[in-house]
Amino acid sequence: SYVLTQPPSVSVAPGQTARITCGGNNIESKSVHWYQQKPGQAPVLVVYDDRVRPSGIPERISGSNSGNTATLTISRVEAGDEADYYCQVWESNSDHPMVFGGGTKLTVL
Amino acid sequence: QITLKESGPRMVKPTQTLTLTCTFSGFSLRATGVGVGWIRQPPGKALEWLALIYWNDDKRYSPSLKSRLTITKDTSKNQVVLTMTNMDPVDTATYYCAHRPRLYNSLDYWGQGTLVTVSS
Numbered sequence: 691s692y693v694l695t696q697p698p699s700v701s702v703a704p705g706q707t708a709r710i711t712c713g714g715n716n717i718e719s720k721s722v723h724w725y726q727q728k729p730g731q732a733p734v735l736v737v738y739d740d741r742v743r744p745s746g747i748p749e750r751i752s753g754s755n756s757g758n759t760a761t762l763t764i765s766r767v768e769a770g771d772e773a774d775y776y777c778q779v780w781e782s783n784s785d786h787p788m789v790f791g792g793g794t795k796l797t798v799l
Numbered sequence: 800q801i802t803l804k805e806s807g808p809r810m811v812k813p814t815q816t817l818t819l820t821c822t823f824s825g826f827s828l829r830a831t832g833v834g835v836g837w838i839r840q841p842p843g844k845a846l847e848w849l850a851l852i853y854w855n856d857d858k859r860y861s862p863s864l865k866s867r868l869t870i871t872k873d874t875s876k877n878q879v880v881l882t883m884t885n886m887d888p889v890d891t892a893t894y895y896c897a898h899r900p901r902l903y904n905s906l907d908y909w910g911q912g913t914l915v916t917v918s919s
Contacts, residue, residue: 691862723905725846732895732909733846739903776846780904785862788836788848788904 691786694777701797702767710794712760712777720779722760724753727793728773736775737762764796772798801825803835803896803910810916811886817915821879821896825908828854828874832901835879837870839892840912847892851899852879888917 695713702708712722722740725733735744737753740760750765764771777791807819821835828835836851850870851859860868869882879896893914897906 721904723903725906727846732912733906734909735905735907738905738907744907778846778905787859788851788861790838790846790848793845 691784692779692781692789694779694789694791696777696791696794699795699797701799703799704767704769706767708764708767708796710762710775710796712791713758714779715758717760718755718757722755723778724762725776725778726773727776733776767798769798772796801898801908803898803908805894805896805910805913807913809914810918812919813887813917815886817883817886819881819894821910823877826898828872830854830901834899836897836899836906837881838895838897841892850881886917891915891917
């Protein structure tokens, strides 16, 4: 089955830019979705179809996808951005169609 | 406004069967392309997709759990039910249901989750 690889942790100071990567074989051929999960809460979709923000998600959050790496970028990081972030893809012809990455803990220093 | 809520037992014994119900509002599972999925998360660990059911009753399962899972829908009640047989302590997790939108293979609305503990 398809594997998505995320760094376990990313740390960034307030006001700086955080980049969270999601690696997968030829991932650029897939649509990548990103979720934010704060402690004790359900995940929230923050980017879908590589780069589209759902309503209510700030413009500081953006997504990109190229080659073997998709990236979630959070600009002007705030304390409230501290959370776990998961990437996800769908493999239509796979026996394991919905795949999540292992998650990345974003720490705001 | 789309909402989903999971319900079911908080604790089951090893070897028992878990039955979870997702009750939703704000959308219809008769709408083309729409689906409802189940995802779980063991304490302190990552999300794991379990199953998905579509408007047309097409069903997909995680291959590692396929033999233990059954997903069904009752469109008249706006409910999706997940059963998992032969529960084990490693199945202790928060179980979420979520809405799969018509056009994208993402999960755009999630329930609050329900913690299920497997213990004798």
